[in-house]
Amino acid sequence: MDYHVHTMLCSHARGTMEQYVNHAMHAGISEICFLDHLTLNKKGRDLSMTPDEVPLYYYAARRLQAAYRGGIKIKVGLEVDFTPELAESARTVAESFDFDVIGGSVHFIDRHNLVSSRTDRRQTEKPDAAFYESYLDLVNRMLDLKYIDIVCHLDVIKKFGTLPPDWFYDKARALLDKIAQTGKVLEINTSGAAHPVGEIYPRPGLLEECRKRNIPLSLGSDAHLPEQVGRGFAEAAKIIKNAGYSRITAFDRKNRYSVPIQTPKG
Template identity: 45%
Template sequence: MIDYHVHTSLCNHATGTMDQYVRAAVDKGLATICFLDHLTFQEAGHTNAMLPREVPMYVNAARRLAREYRGRISVRVGLEVDFSPGHVDRCIETVNTFDLDVVGSSVHFLDGEDVVSRRSAWASGRISADEIYPKYLGVLESMLDYDYFDVICHLDLPKKYNQRPSPSAVQGFVDVLEKIRERDLAVELNTSGFHYPVNEAFPSPELLGRCAQLQIPVVVGSDAHEPEAVGRDFDRARDLLDAAGYRHLAGFSHRRREVVPLR
């Protein structure tokens, strides 16, 4: 099995050394671990992401671990870049500067606020689903006008606190998946949702099934923020993928997509 979404302490809200994450992956019998730490460009200040000047150190550290663990596990490195319409040029410049294996794109911020923070108005129920989901889907649609990334991370993330999308919002996600298919991108099956109030992976089984129907490649990620979370709930991920009809996963090396057997 492969884990393509692992963070580091550089994001300021994860613990453990990069070596500890790799050793945890080896102990769990994973074939590949990919660091995918946060990089966020926002008009408002942020603290939950590495600084752009830290990217070279991060990439070099991952490549050193890849050499050290060669023959035991494949260690790869990418970035989870938060989509920010006002900073697309900086995103493109950054991801094109470094020899990355994969670039994931995600949406955490709406109108400058991290809507999936436990301190947000959304998390506390002060904003309705009818307000958040149309905004979120609109940003996803805008994001898909660009091509500097390979994977869409945790597609239906706003459900994190168990405020689920309405049928019309679900249809909005289906429309987004059509566009993802047109762009030949992959979608992440992110198991971290099992550890939030929603108690469900991202995306939902319904949307994962639609991904399979559209033949959208899927990569699996734990979204680990501590070494013990690497590969967490991958048995449940396999069951979801089996039920959806997947027999292969997507992997990435130097921005080229690979086919990886599910079992």
């Protein structure tokens, strides 16, 4: 299953929804979930669909779901960008349709876009202590939102290759406690393996900590191109199994179920 797939609607991914679905089938994926960006803050809204486009997105996904029934399961959700003062507006959008799942991400700290190499290189490539603290604080506050089901790419702050210090992960463990308490699902995001840092999000060493806390996992490629659907899944499946997991979590109109982890071919 690939539970994190973008579309051209966010204007920095390429390919139609149908192309993503076809690539998923080609890659032997049994279930694909669109989780395209909903970013409301000024700095990031050019990198997202607009609230006006959400109906189009939602119904296009549901149409494909019906058209491909029997071939592949298709789900639809949003990757909501957490900005504290816009969290209520995002909730209104997220709850205006019967989405299968809502993911939550921190991509922005003030004016810095954590995931863009084009802007603010100083902080995004070599974060200082205050930057790490701000990031952790935002994730912590995001966990209070009931409408968020999945916590996406927990340590995406390492994207450009600087591994966070040990104290960052000590604090991240406290976030795992809160993820467990609030009953959220943690995403294994394989895009990190293709980014400069060269490893999945979160760091594989954190997965045993997740297992101890019984935190359910989802799995996503964060594909921004159709051919990226399912990338790195064979390796990720090994890492997840090694941490003691045998199942992965999926959603159907906010209801959870889990399926056994299968090691993909190739």
